[in-house]
Amino acid sequence: MTVRIDSSLRIAVMGLGYVGLPLALALARNFNVTGFDISAGRIQELNNAIDRNGETFSADLKSASWRLTHQAEDIGEQDVFIVTVPTPVTPENVPDLSLVISASEIVGRLLNKGNIVVFESTVYPGVTEDVCGSVLEKISGLKSGQDFYLGYSPERINPGDHVHTVDKITKVVAGQTDQVTNLLAEIYGRINGGNIFKAKSIKTAEASKVIENAQRDINVAFMNEITQILNAMDVSIHDVLSAARTKWNFLPFRPGLVGGHCIGVDPYYLAHCAESLGHDPQVILSGRRINDGMGAYLATRLMTELGDQAGRILVLGFTFKENISDIRNTKVADLVHSLKTAGHVVDIYDPHVHADDVVAHYGLSLLDQIPEPTHPYDAVILSVGHRIFIEQGCQIFSGLVKPGGILYDIHGIWKEISHPHSYHYLTL
Numbered sequence: 551m552t553v554r555i556d557s558s559l560r561i562a563v564m565g566l567g568y569v570g571l572p573l574a575l576a577l578a579r580n581f582n583v584t585g586f587d588i589s590a591g592r593i594q595e596l597n598n599a600i601d602r603n604g605e606t607f608s609a610d611l612k613s614a615s616w617r618l619t620h621q622a623e624d625i626g627e628q629d630v631f632i633v634t635v636p637t638p639v640t641p642e643n644v645p646d647l648s649l650v651i652s653a654s655e656i657v658g659r660l661l662n663k664g665n666i667v668v669f670e671s672t673v674y675p676g677v678t679e680d681v682c683g684s685v686l687e688k689i690s691g692l693k694s695g696q697d698f699y700l701g702y703s704p705e706r707i708n709p710g711d712h713v714h715t716v717d718k719i720t721k722v723v724a725g726q727t728d729q730v731t732n733l734l735a736e737i738y739g740r741i742n743g744g745n746i747f748k749a750k751s752i753k754t755a756e757a758s759k760v761i762e763n764a765q766r767d768i769n770v771a772f773m774n775e776i777t778q779i780l781n782a783m784d785v786s787i788h789d790v791l792s793a794a795r796t797k798w799n800f801l802p803f804r805p806g807l808v809g810g811h812c813i814g815v816d817p818y819y820l821a822h823c824a825e826s827l828g829h830d831p832q833v834i835l836s837g838r839r840i841n842d843g844m845g846a847y848l849a850t851r852l853m854t855e856l857g858d859q860a861g862r863i864l865v866l867g868f869t870f871k872e873n874i875s876d877i878r879n880t881k882v883a884d885l886v887h888s889l890k891t892a893g894h895v896v897d898i899y900d901p902h903v904h905a906d907d908v909v910a911h912y913g914l915s916l917l918d919q920i921p922e923p924t925h926p927y928d929a930v931i932l933s934v935g936h937r938i939f940i941e942q943g944c945q946i947f948s949g950l951v952k953p954g955g956i957l958y959d960i961h962g963i964w965k966e967i968s969h970p971h972s973y974h975y976l977t978l
């Protein structure tokens with residue numbers, strides 16, 4: 551295999567979302583990059599230097615030297631393909647591999663001898679070689695490990711995190727052969743100053759990613775379970791954590807709503823893999839059960855305090871975590887759903903999100919500004935600790951609570967403030 555690692559190296563990045571776009575941008579500073587996304591709208595926005603995910607800067611998109619297309623036939627001959635398409639679960643929480651498979655079919659039609667196909671999408675061990683490799687072989691008529699080569703490099707970027715960016719984090723790489731692993735180390739090393747870890751095999755690299763996220767999920771589930779136990783005793787988890795964290799080896803996890811594209815999804819990939827091997831993944835799935843039920847738990851806790859009367863409730867924050875616009879798999883939707891099902895009227899305010907996305911994905915409409923205090927609420931919930939809410943200060947939002955109503959601060963952000971007796975301050 552002869553692949554020259556210089557600026558003439560042709561790399562196609564397949565899928566320009568949260569993962570693919572920053573990667574394509576970083577690669578385009580070093581190589582001959584083609585960015586492909588099946589969404590014509592996404593390509594049009596990127597050509598206009600707009601990244602609706604807010605993960606890249608407009609100036610960088612404007613100055614990028616690359617080719618972008620939504621038409622597979624425009625991708626042309628390449629040396630390396632990097633697949634960064636979503637890997638969601640079905641409504642039954644079973645891995646949905648249809649997008650990595652369809653991306654593999656597109657790559658299969660373009661594949662030439664000597665090409666390398668790297669997957670970055672989060673999968674369970676075996677998907678790259680056994681599922682995608684087979685599709686690539688079938689469509690291209692070429693033999694994996696002989697005519698073309700597979701690789702895997704898990705992505706670790708974190709939406710909204712401008713510190714741990716693709717050029718600053720350790721990149722795990724693994725190829726089908728040592729030569730491919732070394733080539734991938736050189737390619738990725740160009741964008742992050744050589745900060746590479748060579749995993750022993752593709753399956754090892756796949757497993758490393760999926761356990762990183764499952765580990766996080768289980769730790770948060772433990773916090774959520776402890777929260778439920780402590781709240782039943784009228785003890786705040788936040789107060790308990792302040793004390794427990796003074797021990798040097800206490801792990802600093804917090805309770806909360808585990809949503810998004812990764813932490814709330816990837817453990818199901820691991821569980822599916824375990825079950826296919828005849829293993830019953832008890833810890834992984836019980837963690838998922840607790841975290842998936844947390845939206846309903848939070849709603850029930852508030853409704854117990856509110857009493858039987860249905861009322862008006864304001865929810866502050868709809869994203870799956872703070873300071874981003876990402877609403878994929880947000881568990882705030884579960885909280886809203888539980889409150890509405892019980893008959894409450896729920897208003898939602900989140901200055902970070904695109905209101906049209908919330909309508910399209912959840913059928914919910916958003917307020918376009920903070921409501922006036924003239925029409926106060928029975929309860930105001932700080933569901934996402936966006937910086938902008940914290941900076942605006944507690945008084946702005948407590949001023950929206952009716953006398954005798956509830957300010958429900960899920961994250962305990964305003965726990966240390968001395969609250970007036972005109973409303974009830976509730977936290978976990």
Ligand SMILES: NC(=O)c1ccc[n+]([C@@H]2O[C@H](COP(=O)([O-])OP(=O)(O)OC[C@H]3O[C@@H](n4cnc5c(N)ncnc54)[C@H](O)[C@@H]3O)[C@@H](O)[C@H]2O)c1
Nearest residue numbers: 565566567568569587588589635636637653671672705709
């Ligand atoms: N978002 C994260 O922070 C993150 C972090 C680590 C790993 N991951 C993993 O990376 C993968 C991608 O996630 P994401 O967050 O970037 O997803 P995303 O939804 O932001 O973007 C995926 C893009 O792929 C496009 N696409 C879908 N099918 C395609 C196809 N067949 N060919 C070309 N483009 C296609 C979509 O139009 C979309 O623009 C997932 O497996 C995810 O689990 C995500």
